[in-house]
Each structure stands twice: as structure tokens, then as C-alpha cells.
Amino acid sequence: MGQIYNSYYWDEFNSNNPNEQKLKQIYNYISRLSSMSQISIDRAKKTFAINPRREWDKLSKDPIIQRREVLRPSNILTRKTDEETQSLIAHVKALQAELTQAEEAAEILDPVAKQLALRNARKKYNMEKDKLLQVKVKKQVKPLFFKDNSVDNGCIFEHFKTPMDYVYDVVERFPNAKRRPKTIDFWELLIPAPKNKAQSEIKKDVVMAANSLRQHQQMYQKMKKAAYESQNTDDCEKMKENIQSVFEETVSYIRSKKMSQATMYNLICRAYGKQTGAHKRDANLIDCDTKKLLLNLLAAAHPDLFYSCFKHETNLVQA
Known part of the structure; x- marks a missing residue:
């Protein structure tokens, strides 16, 4: 319901002559829905004088949500x-x-x-x-992006001037993945392997940094959980800051390495489990979370170099 009201808000906001009073009213409804969501979550722990279901029914029948015969x-x-x-x-x-x-x-x-x-x-x-x-019969008018996930036949789907419908327009240009004659393998997205040799020392340092970061993150996560369970808000916030800080420090460390495209390519392949010359030496890089972490680190430290290892052809998506 919140998404529907948000769509009506942006559709009105982006119209040729937006109605300020209507915008305020819709914004008020969005705020109420957000509050009711929190109340519904907290009802397991405490009671409220408000009945979220009754309020939701009222808002679902409001004239702002268009209905067409x-x-x-x-x-x-x-x-x-x-x-x-x-x-x-x-x-x-x-x-x-x-x-x-x-x-x-x-x-x-x-x-x-x-x-x-x-x-x-x-x-x-x-x-x-x-x-x-x-x-x-009267049918509710909903934005297009609800169409693929909606099981409600009592709706009319129309284009709204809302960001999600513009995204829907772009996605609709590509064929449905389930109807494609073949799926796209990850390796098809990569450029051909660079011919020059990867820098083994830098590869080793980066992999070790990723493993070290993962270990620190796990340690801080345990400490944060303990602080949360003991209701120690200050320590809990401190652990969150430590997790972010150690990630930024690791990114800075990898950024200081003058990495070649061949080295970046090799590290991406390792993270996705593709056999490389030094694959046997990656015995410690087996944890899925560590592999995902390595990719995040590479993209954050050397974004241009990271994306240069991928093809830029749109026909891959249309395959």
C-alpha cells in the first residue's frame, strides 16, 4: 500500500500542474502507513490503541487511489x-x-x-x-511495476510518472530471462584474459587482506551481538563504526597497490571460483562471504580497473 501511495505521490508531483494540497494529503498517508508498519512489528512486544488492519482498509478505499469502471x-x-x-x-x-x-x-x-x-x-x-x-465493476489503478508480481486480477495497470515505472520501461525492452534460449554464464561477461602476467605478490597481499578483513568483521559482529543482547547501545554503535572503519582501511590498502588489469582479472576469477594458475594457493579463500567481500573490495579500491575486465556489449543481455 505504501508503494502505491508513493507512486501516486510522484505521479502527481511530476504532472504538469501538481496539486499541493493533494501532495500533502498523500504524504500524510505515506507517513501513517510507515507508522502502522512499525506498530505491526512491535505488536509482538506491546499493545497499541490503533488497529493497523482497520486503518489500512480505510486508506485502501480512499478516493486518491483511482478506480475505473x-x-x-x-x-x-x-x-x-x-x-x-x-x-x-x-x-x-x-x-x-x-x-x-x-x-x-x-x-x-x-x-x-x-x-x-x-x-x-x-x-x-x-x-x-x-x-x-x-x-x-470498479478496478483499482496501479502502476506498471506491480504487474509482474501481482496476483490480483481486479486491477488496471497504467504507466505512472514514478521512478519504478521508468525502470520497468527499461527492463521490458529485454526478453524475459526464463524465455531465453540459453542462460548467460558469468564468464561470458568477462573480456578475454589479458596476455600479460599477473602480479603474484599483489595477488597474495590482496587475498590476505580480504581474509583478514573477514576475520575482523566476524569478530566485531560477535561483539556487536553481545552488546545488543546486553542492551549496551554505546558498545553496539562502536562495533558498527569499527566494522565500517576496518573496511575503509582495507580499501585504502588495496588502493595503494599499483595493480595491472591482468592482476585484477585474475582476482575476479578467483573470487568466482574459476581455475587459475595459483588456484591451489587459494586454500583460505573458500568462504563464500570472503569471496563476495573480495569483489566489493576490488570494485571500491579500483572501480575503473574492475569494470574494465567486463564486456560493455548490450547484446549479452539480449541473448
């Missing part, structure tokens, strides 16, 4: 008065009688003409019946 075939005669129900039944019976007459009239025709006459009669019957049973 559309025609929809209805196979059931519910939510109608007895008079309306009987009228519909009478009309359907009349159509069925017309179909029966047409079928009887077709019996005297030759086989080809009979088949054509029956097909036309049944088609007319189905069209008239569907038209008769169409009812007007």
Missing part, C-alpha cells in the same frame, strides 16, 4: 435483486431457445451447410450471452 463477464448471478436475477435468467433461456431452433433448422441441410449453420448459431448465442452477462 470496466465491463467484466460474470458467470454468477450474485449481489443482484431477485427481479434482476429473474430477468437475466429469462433472457438467457430465450437465447437458448433461439439456439435450439437454429440447431433444428440446420438438421435438414447438407453436412457442410449444417456445420456452418451450427457454428454461426452457437457463435451468435455465446456473443449475446456474454454481452448480456457483462457487469460493470
Whole structure:
């Protein structure tokens, strides 16, 4: 619901003539939804006078969320008065009688003409019946990015002037990954391996730095957990700062290394588990979190060099 209201907010904000009063009202609703989310989380520990579900129902029915009348075939005669129900039944019976007459009239025709006459009669019957049973229903208007993940058929999806719908437009240009003839292997994203030799000492230093950082992070995480459980807020914040500080120090250390593209390429391959000449010496680089950490360190320390190891062809995504 918060995402829907955010989408309506940005759609109004980016319109040719935004309504300030409407923007304030939507912003107020977004704040209320955020507060209700926190209340719902905390209800396991304490009680509140507010019923989040009741408030959510009110906001879901607010006129700000557009609803549009559309025609929809209805196979059931519910939510109608007895008079309306009987009228519909009478009309359907009349159509069925017309179909029966047409079928009887077709019996005297030759086989080809009979088949054509029956097909036309049944088609007319189905069209008239569907038209008769169409009812007007109101559907909620949602932004496009809800479309792929929505299981609600009672919605109309339209383009909103909201960031997520612009992202949706870009993503829709590419074929669905599940429908691609083949999946893309990670190694297809890399450029051909550089011919010059990687710097073994720098590789060793970087791998050791990644392992050392991982060990420090694990140590600080345990200390932070202990501080949290003992409700020591100061120590908990201090451990958070230590985790960030040791990461920044490691990035600075790797940045000081004058690394070649071949060395960077080799380290990326190691992080993804591809066999390299020094693969056996990476016995300590087996932890998945350490491998992900190594990639983060490389991208943060030498971003240009890191991305130079990847192809820049858009047709890879369209494969």
C-alpha cells in the first residue's frame, strides 16, 4: 500500500500542474502507513490503541487511489435483486431457445451447410450471452511495476510518472530471462584474459587482506551481538563504526597497490571460483562471504580497473 501511495505521490508531483494540497494529503498517508508498519512489528512486544488492519482498509478505499469502471463477464448471478436475477435468467433461456431452433433448422441441410449453420448459431448465442452477462465493476489503478508480481486480477495497470515505472520501461525492452534460449554464464561477461602476467605478490597481499578483513568483521559482529543482547547501545554503535572503519582501511590498502588489469582479472576469477594458475594457493579463500567481500573490495579500491575486465556489449543481455 505504501508503494502505491508513493507512486501516486510522484505521479502527481511530476504532472504538469501538481496539486499541493493533494501532495500533502498523500504524504500524510505515506507517513501513517510507515507508522502502522512499525506498530505491526512491535505488536509482538506491546499493545497499541490503533488497529493497523482497520486503518489500512480505510486508506485502501480512499478516493486518491483511482478506480475505473470496466465491463467484466460474470458467470454468477450474485449481489443482484431477485427481479434482476429473474430477468437475466429469462433472457438467457430465450437465447437458448433461439439456439435450439437454429440447431433444428440446420438438421435438414447438407453436412457442410449444417456445420456452418451450427457454428454461426452457437457463435451468435455465446456473443449475446456474454454481452448480456457483462457487469460493470470498479478496478483499482496501479502502476506498471506491480504487474509482474501481482496476483490480483481486479486491477488496471497504467504507466505512472514514478521512478519504478521508468525502470520497468527499461527492463521490458529485454526478453524475459526464463524465455531465453540459453542462460548467460558469468564468464561470458568477462573480456578475454589479458596476455600479460599477473602480479603474484599483489595477488597474495590482496587475498590476505580480504581474509583478514573477514576475520575482523566476524569478530566485531560477535561483539556487536553481545552488546545488543546486553542492551549496551554505546558498545553496539562502536562495533558498527569499527566494522565500517576496518573496511575503509582495507580499501585504502588495496588502493595503494599499483595493480595491472591482468592482476585484477585474475582476482575476479578467483573470487568466482574459476581455475587459475595459483588456484591451489587459494586454500583460505573458500568462504563464500570472503569471496563476495573480495569483489566489493576490488570494485571500491579500483572501480575503473574492475569494470574494465567486463564486456560493455548490450547484446549479452539480449541473448
